[in-house]
Amino acid sequence: MGKSLRCFALLIICTLLLSGCWDRRELEERASVLAIAIDQDEKDENLYKMTVQIPIPIKIAGSSGKGGGNNADAVKIMSVTGRTVTDASNNLQMRLNQRLFLGHTRILAVSEEIARKGIQDIMDSFRREPQIRRLMWPIVVKGKASSLLEIKPRIEPIPVVFLMGLIENGMKLGRIPDQTLGDYFNQTSNLTMEPFLNYVEARKNEVSWKGVAVFRGHKMVGILDDEQSWILLQLRNEKPGGDIVIPLPKTKNGYVSFRPHFVKKKVIIHKSSSATYHCELQGDIVELTEDLKIPPEQFILQMQALIKKEMENRAKKLLQQLQKQYNSDILKLGLILRAKHYQDYWKTHNWKEDFRHFPVRVTYTIKLRRLGMEMQ
Amino acid sequence: MENQQRNFGTWQLTSIMLSSMIGVGILIIPRTATELLHQTGWLGPITSALIASVAVAAIVYLGNQFPGLTFVEYMPRIFGGAIGTLCVFLFILYQFLNAGTTVRLFGEVVVTSVLPQTPLEVIIITLLLLVMFLCCHEIEVVARINELLIPFLLFPSLLIPLVSFMNADWHNLLPFQLESWKNVMKTGFNTYTLYTGYELLMVYFAFAIPGARLGVASMTGMSFALVVYVITVVAGITVFGYEELQRLVWPTLELVKVTQRAGWFLERFESAFLAIWVASVFTTIGNMLYATIFSLRRWFHKGIRFQQITAIVIMVPLFFLTLVPQNIVELFSFTQHLTKVGFLITIIIPILLAITQFIRNQFNKGREVNNEK
Numbered sequence: 001m002g003k004s005l006r007c008f009a010l011l012i013i014c015t016l017l018l019s020g021c022w023d024r025r026e027l028e029e030r031a032s033v034l035a036i037a038i039d040q041d042e043k044d045e046n047l048y049k050m051t052v053q054i055p056i057p058i059k060i061a062g063s064s065g066k067g068g069g070n071n072a073d074a075v076k077i078m079s080v081t082g083r084t085v086t087d088a089s090n091n092l093q094m095r096l097n098q099r100l101f102l103g104h105t106r107i108l109a110v111s112e113e114i115a116r117k118g119i120q121d122i123m124d125s126f127r128r129e130p131q132i133r134r135l136m137w138p139i140v141v142k143g144k145a146s147s148l149l150e151i152k153p154r155i156e157p158i159p160v161v162f163l164m165g166l167i168e169n170g171m172k173l174g175r176i177p178d179q180t181l182g183d184y185f186n187q188t189s190n191l192t193m194e195p196f197l198n199y200v201e202a203r204k205n206e207v208s209w210k211g212v213a214v215f216r217g218h219k220m221v222g223i224l225d226d227e228q229s230w231i232l233l234q235l236r237n238e239k240p241g242g243d244i245v246i247p248l249p250k251t252k253n254g255y256v257s258f259r260p261h262f263v264k265k266k267v268i269i270h271k272s273s274s275a276t277y278h279c280e281l282q283g284d285i286v287e288l289t290e291d292l293k294i295p296p297e298q299f300i301l302q303m304q305a306l307i308k309k310e311m312e313n314r315a316k317k318l319l320q321q322l323q324k325q326y327n328s329d330i331l332k333l334g335l336i337l338r339a340k341h342y343q344d345y346w347k348t349h350n351w352k353e354d355f356r357h358f359p360v361r362v363t364y365t366i367k368l369r370r371l372g373m374e375m376q
Numbered sequence: 377m378e379n380q381q382r383n384f385g386t387w388q389l390t391s392i393m394l395s396s397m398i399g400v401g402i403l404i405i406p407r408t409a410t411e412l413l414h415q416t417g418w419l420g421p422i423t424s425a426l427i428a429s430v431a432v433a434a435i436v437y438l439g440n441q442f443p444g445l446t447f448v449e450y451m452p453r454i455f456g457g458a459i460g461t462l463c464v465f466l467f468i469l470y471q472f473l474n475a476g477t478t479v480r481l482f483g484e485v486v487v488t489s490v491l492p493q494t495p496l497e498v499i500i501i502t503l504l505l506l507v508m509f510l511c512c513h514e515i516e517v518v519a520r521i522n523e524l525l526i527p528f529l530l531f532p533s534l535l536i537p538l539v540s541f542m543n544a545d546w547h548n549l550l551p552f553q554l555e556s557w558k559n560v561m562k563t564g565f566n567t568y569t570l571y572t573g574y575e576l577l578m579v580y581f582a583f584a585i586p587g588a589r590l591g592v593a594s595m596t597g598m599s600f601a602l603v604v605y606v607i608t609v610v611a612g613i614t615v616f617g618y619e620e621l622q623r624l625v626w627p628t629l630e631l632v633k634v635t636q637r638a639g640w641f642l643e644r645f646e647s648a649f650l651a652i653w654v655a656s657v658f659t660t661i662g663n664m665l666y667a668t669i670f671s672l673r674r675w676f677h678k679g680i681r682f683q684q685i686t687a688i689v690i691m692v693p694l695f696f697l698t699l700v701p702q703n704i705v706e707l708f709s710f711t712q713h714l715t716k717v718g719f720l721i722t723i724i725i726p727i728l729l730a731i732t733q734f735i736r737n738q739f740n741k742g743r744e745v746n747n748e749k
Contacts, residue, residue, distance in 0.1 A: 127623075130489045134634050182634050189619040332547075339550030346551075 028057055031098040034075075035107035035160040037145035038122055040114055041081045048114075048122070050088035051079045051146035055158050074157040077149055085125045103131045106164050108138040108181065111145035115197075115213060115220035123188075123218070126181065134182030137167055140213040140220060142201040151202050163207055167198065174239035175230065176209055188218060192334035192351060199223055216328040228318045235277050235315070235362065236331050238263045243286065246310045254290030258307050258368075259283050267336055272345035274359040275333060281311070284370040304366045315362035329355045381516075382444060384583045386593045388519040391526040392580050392663060393597035396573030398529055398604060399660030400481045403653075405605055406612025406627040409567050412559040414618045415549055421605035423564030428571040429598055431723045434730035435574065436590045439581030441733055447578035448674045454732050463725055464675065467575070468668050470714075470721045472694065474572065475664040477711050479503055480698040482657045484707065485626055490650055500698050503658065504691050510662045511669050511687035514680065515583055518666050522659055529656045532649060533604045536628075537611035540635040544614035568723075569715045570605055573660060574598070575722040579667040625704070665690075 041047035082088030153162040170176030187195035230241025248254035260283035410417035452460030701707040
């Protein structure tokens with residue numbers, strides 16, 4: 001009796017432990033979407049067109065064996081239309097043999113046209129869907145968003161992996177802001193700041209980062225080009241941004257290039273009526289196309305002054321655009337004001353409107369450390 | 377009954393207290409704490425710890441006064457038959473309801489975030505079966521399980537907020553601006569449910585070995601919990617900002633989701649986090665229900681057989697009770713009502729008990745002095 005009971009118990013335990021979950025799905029039984037692009041439908045203005053990129057596992061595995069012969073077909077690109085994002089993905093599901101899985105989605109591309117109209121209702125479904133990671137990257141695309149998914153970069157079998165590499169490496173170099181979906185959510189709900197997203201342009205075989213798209217609320221209001229985005233990165237995130245190329249004065253076609261390595265910034269608010277950004281850049285001269293024939297000590301001083309002037313001009317232009325043209329505080333200045341001047345400024349002002357009139361100055365300190373491998 | 381073995385060490389009592397307190401509440405705390413206090417939300421858990429520690433002090437006093445006795449015995453002794461019995465009944469009922477809502481909250485987390493295709497009932501039943509198995513054993517098992525699982529609970533609950541400080545913006549914590557003290561008190565009362573679980577010590581103190589330091593155990597437990605809660609709230613505010621926190625159902629879970637950096641081993645940490653969380657919630661619910669069933673057993677002066685049968689029987693109404701709230705909004709409003717009721721049971725009653733006992737002691741002492749004269 002005891003033995004048979006024990007056998008029975010063992011059987012029960014085995015059946016319970018050795019079987020999987022009933023809603024288990026193997027990896028290849030899922031249609032993992034790597035990127036989503038959202039456009040407006042050409043024919044009907046009220047419809048969204050959603051384009052997704054789904055990698056085909058067999059094709060990717062096969063291509064490495066063949067030496068990467070037909071890389072281009074490693075992904076499937078599908079387009080559907082719908083009144084909302086969820087409606088479109090339901091329509092997509094009807095055309096797929098496997099279940100749609102959004103857990104691996106890394107890129108959400110939105111066309112500029114839609115971004116300018118406002119993306120609040122698109123973002124709502126991404127907020128509610130538990131599969132969506134807050135770490136994925138929303139991107140505004142110049143022209144049609146689906147063009148971003150249709151590029152054939154050739155370096156990577158999957159176009160989105162190429163794009164992810166582009167953003168990730170740019171982020172590590174400090175040239176591209178790490179603006180995730182979670183950041184976008186935080187910035188839209190925060191009362192003190194406005195959101196921004198990366199802005200890219202896609203052509204036939206390539207994609208390039210063009211700067212950032214500035215938002216006000218959920219609506220895109222304008223673009224900052226790459227040079228200005230780097231200033232933004234320095235003032236906001238203390239990231240160096242890219243190389244600064246300046247034409248040399250009093251020469252025909254001479255240029256000097258400065259590469260910042262370290263950034264320090266300090267924000268000082270004077271009597272709650274104006275703010276000054278002090279930004280210190282440490283870096284090297286990496287290029288000088290014309291010999292200036294001046295002694296090294298003087299050369300350093302001259303270059304520092306030249307770069308300082310150029311940077312301050314660029315920063316002035318950036319603030320001009322942000323304040324007068326876009327009226328959008330993506331610098332997080334409002335956060336600092338609320339944090340440090342709550343009683344004397346924040347309570348009595350409406351930042352969303354007053355940012356426009358708040359005087360902001362930027363001063364740069366350039367510390368030129370090295371001249372590369374060349375002595376002068 | 378009173379000569380039952382007493383073999384709970386100080387550390388075991390600490391771990392019982394800690395794992396009863398830290399439960400599903402930690403997943404919601406950044407939101408509830410910042411609801412009224414905004415960026416100064418971290419004051420919420422501190423205030424509620426102050427409120428709760430008064431009650432804890434009262435319970436420690438009672439535990440020292442009545443070694444080897446649970447609240448079932450000493451409540452009628454202090455308050456007299458009728459009121460004491462009523463208090464015992466209220467206490468048991470509260471534990472029962474509280475365990476129910478905790479099970480349901482945990483089920484909701486799992487269903488919304490990890491296993492959306494799994495029916496809620498299945499998750500609740502598996503958890504309840506596990507707890508039922510625990511309740512069929514003698515009380516030493518509870519102590520040992522708590523002691524065993526405490527590292528699994530403390531490690532992630534400290535690690536996750538600390539790691540998420542990497543993407544924190546400290547300006548979100550400023551300004552340190554208190555709009556009103558009323559809001560601080562209100563938040564304190566709203567968030568003190570985080571600490572409920574300490575009242576179970578009214579049962580478990582009875583089994584402390586003679587010489588175990590009850591005060592030290594409860595102090596350590598309380599301060600550990602306080603630290604965990606405060607850094608969780610601070611992490612939530614600095615990472616998300618208080619405005620965004622109001623829009624998140626399970627803020628701490630979202631915190632886990634964004635806590636991922638290139639090169640870190642913490643990729644896709646949320647499933648692992650929830651797996652560990654099962655252990656923590658299991659101890660919370662296990663301790664509550666064990667206390668409920670065990671005090672029923674003491675109340676009716678029955679043996680272990682009675683306890684086993686009760687454990688099995690009581691799970692049926694509990695299961696149906698957990699399914700009463702129809703949606704998440706109803707569930708949250710139900711927990712809020714329970715918080716208000718719990719305030720009476722977990723704070724006012726222990727304090728009143730301690731005061732009454734203290735006065736009675738003084739009175740008796742005075743009489744003894746008179747008798748000697």
